[in-house]
Amino acid sequence: MPNLLDIRRRIKSVKNTQQITKAMKMVSASKLRRAQDRVITARPFANKMTEVMGELAKRTDDEFHHPLLDQRGDERYLIVLITADKGLCGAFNANLIKAAQSFIRENAGKSIEILAIGRKGRDFFRNRRVPIAGEFIGLTGKGRVEFSEGLEVARSIIKQYTDDQEIDKVFLIYNEFKSVLQQRVVLEQLLPVARATAGEEEEKAGQPVNLIDYIYEQPPAEMFGRLLPQLVQTQVFRALLESVASEHGARMTAMDSASKNASELIESLTLNMNRIRQAAITNEIIEVVSGAAAL
Numbered sequence: 001m002p003n004l005l006d007i008r009r010r011i012k013s014v015k016n017t018q019q020i021t022k023a024m025k026m027v028s029a030s031k032l033r034r035a036q037d038r039v040i041t042a043r044p045f046a047n048k049m050t051e052v053m054g055e056l057a058k059r060t061d062d063e064f065h066h067p068l069l070d071q072r073g074d075e076r077y078l079i080v081l082i083t084a085d086k087g088l089c090g091a092f093n094a095n096l097i098k099a100a101q102s103f104i105r106e107n108a109g110k111s112i113e114i115l116a117i118g119r120k121g122r123d124f125f126r127n128r129r130v131p132i133a134g135e136f137i138g139l140t141g142k143g144r145v146e147f148s149e150g151l152e153v154a155r156s157i158i159k160q161y162t163d164d165q166e167i168d169k170v171f172l173i174y175n176e177f178k179s180v181l182q183q184r185v186v187l188e189q190l191l192p193v194a195r196a197t198a199g200e201e202e203e204k205a206g207q208p209v210n211l212i213d214y215i216y217e218q219p220p221a222e223m224f225g226r227l228l229p230q231l232v233q234t235q236v237f238r239a240l241l242e243s244v245a246s247e248h249g250a251r252m253t254a255m256d257s258a259s260k261n262a263s264e265l266i267e268s269l270t271l272n273m274n275r276i277r278q279a280a281i282t283n284e285i286i287e288v289v290s291g292a293a294a295l
Contacts (some may be wrong), residue, residue: 004280007273011266018262024088025255028248031143032180035245039177039238046238053231056216056223057195064220068158068228069193072168076111078133079103080157080190080236081125082174082243083118085141089247090254092175092183093120099173099185104130113167115160117153117240133160140244150237158232161191174239175246181253183246190235193228 057069081100083093100121104112113133116122122135134156139149161167170191175183216223 004273004276007269007276011269011273014262014265014269018259018266021255021258021262025252025259028252028255032245032248032252035143035241035248036177039241039245042238042241046234049231049234053193053227054195057193060220060224064224066221066224066228067162067165068191068232069195069224071192072165074110074168076166076168077107078113078115078157078160078167078170080115080153080170080172080239081117081121082140082172082239083116083121084243084247085119085138087120088254089251090257092247092250093118095183095185096173096175097121097124099187100125103171103173103187115157118243139240140247143244143248145237145240145244147237150240151233153240154229154233154236157190157236158229167191172235172239174243175250176242177245177249180249183250186239186242190232193231 079100083096113131114125115133116135119137126132136153139145161170172190173187176186178184
């Protein structure tokens with residue numbers, strides 16, 4: 001049975017831990033608002049650019065070819081996994097790693113490499129001897145991602161995809177920010193750029209399809225040569241923004257739960273300490289009364 005000194009030491013330790021969790025919650029809460037605003041601002045442009053480029057790619061002739069647009073084989077994959085550099089954010093990193101592991105198991109017969117953005121994902125798969133094609137550490141840890149950093153990541157992906165042509169497809173795995181309490185793991189194909197499939201279901205159902213007619217002057221080679229890399233850069237930067245906001249939301253929720261659990265533990269330990277102290281006092285009174293009665 002623990003004595004009073006041990007319980008007091010444990011209560012003090014839990015209180016110190018609670019101060020840390022409360023401070024981490026406040027830091028994440030202050031950074032979350034700015035990160036959330038940046039995500040909300042970036043989403044419309046990224047979604048519209050993806051839609052427009054998909055529609056334009058769908059209207060190109062079969063004779064037109066571009067390295068970021070042409071379909072290749074289906075044997076060699078590159079996974080761009082965006083995790084956090086730090087822990088203490090609940091299941092944020094675990095859900096991403098599970099999604100990557102599930103994807104690897106489903107494509108067991110294919111050659112798969114990982115481009116790790118974040119220390120947690122890199123360390124996990126490095127210890128399991130999964131090929132690491134590259135790594136970017138420290139992008140999301142500081143709480144703010146600059147476009148120049150996203151541009152560097154996108155250029156690295158494009159370079160690996162186009163130089164040796166040893167990669168058939170590139171997939172992006174990240175957490176999409178929904179709310180402070182909810183983040184959704186997203187697995188999407190980044191390269192080759194998918195041609196628009198909107199309207200196919202309506203065509204099969206016999207319904208009229210409203211196609212958007214774009215008027216442009218530049219030849220396809222010049223237009224896609226400049227816009228397709230920008231599309232990849234926009235998608236990567238948007239994914240980084242989503243990941244940063246999701247990380248702050250997950251850490252804020254996790255630290256809030258930890259602070260509440262610490263309060264409950266302190267109450268339980270305090271109650272136990274009072275009971276032990278009361279029992280000791282009662283025993284002393286009984287001993288005094290018994291001694292007096294014996295005299």
